Amino acid sequence: MDRRTDEPDSVRLTFDLPDRGAVLVTNGHQWPAEPLHGDRIRYRSVVSNPINLYNITFNIGHYESFKLPYCDPNGVDRSLEFHMLEGGVEQAKAYFVEAQTMMRGFEALFGPFAFWRDGYKVVETPYWGMEHQSCVAYGNKFTRNQYGFDFILVHESAHEWWGNAVSACRPHDLWIHEGLATWSESRLLEWRYPDSLLYIDYMMGLRDRIQNQQAVAAKSGTHKRHLDTDIYYKAAWMWHSLRHSLPSKARFDEVLQQFYQQYIYKNLDTRALTDFWCKQLGGPYEGFFNHYLRKKHLPILVCDKIGVDSAGVHTLKVRYKRVSKEFHMGIDLGDGVISPHRRINTIVQVRGDLERMSDDLKRKYLIEVQLKNHPQ
């Protein structure tokens, strides 16, 4: 079955290879090598969960292995398994303690890891990384970024939730995998350092990479091949914006977990995703998803200054421009979430510097802000 619309619910893998001292590491639960006739050995494994075929992999090398203990949120003892190329194992034992924290974070944020029956495994590879289910490829040479985490470990492991457990149906739905896996990097920072600015700082770095050259999701029925990096960064920013547009972030986090539970071990398309979120949020969010996924340009929030009092409180007329009339995204101008419309002006009072207000809006929402009647 060489397509993404469905997945085999389990896979058995068998490999026969010459016995030259090399070790094979593959997906799923793996048995020790069995000797065969004529200087050959056999490896067998079974993947006991649905798996996208592109996730099936094997690695042959002089691997050294170790496990780190991990206690899941239900108090069940698990282990995280690492297979390192010769010479790297001592460094890896100390380095991958980070994986224990990461797993705790992802399970707290999104829900239980889906593949304990197959295990969580990291295998060192000559290439940078890949989200092979229960056999995450790692080739980042023990390098942490300026935020103190290993981008490849975190990004590829996040795909165990977004991509492997919850899977897209078609290539043009891949933004579901990449947007949520990319956003997971930031969410993990927020979870680890809730009182710091690391989350927003990281998000602003992602924002700088957004191109707005083509829609994030192609229209249903078309086979789009030339996806750009907006399926990572812009899609991550769509989720960030949606979370800020709700009166309660906790409500968003709850729906995200419900979404994971609903689609764990399943494949879905963009339409199913947006239908689910609109239903759970109980609001008119079709226009929001339609804009960020189907249009390439950003919404503009026009803020027209019509007065300021002696206490520095500005009166603004705000409205959205360059959106459809169905577009809806609540914004917080400092006094609770309001919902501007297209063309219809909403009158708001804003205290303080308007440039600062504009910068603050751009940290929370993927919009352009136009200040009118305001000296630049």
Ligand SMILES: [Zn+2]
């Ligand atoms: Zn990815």
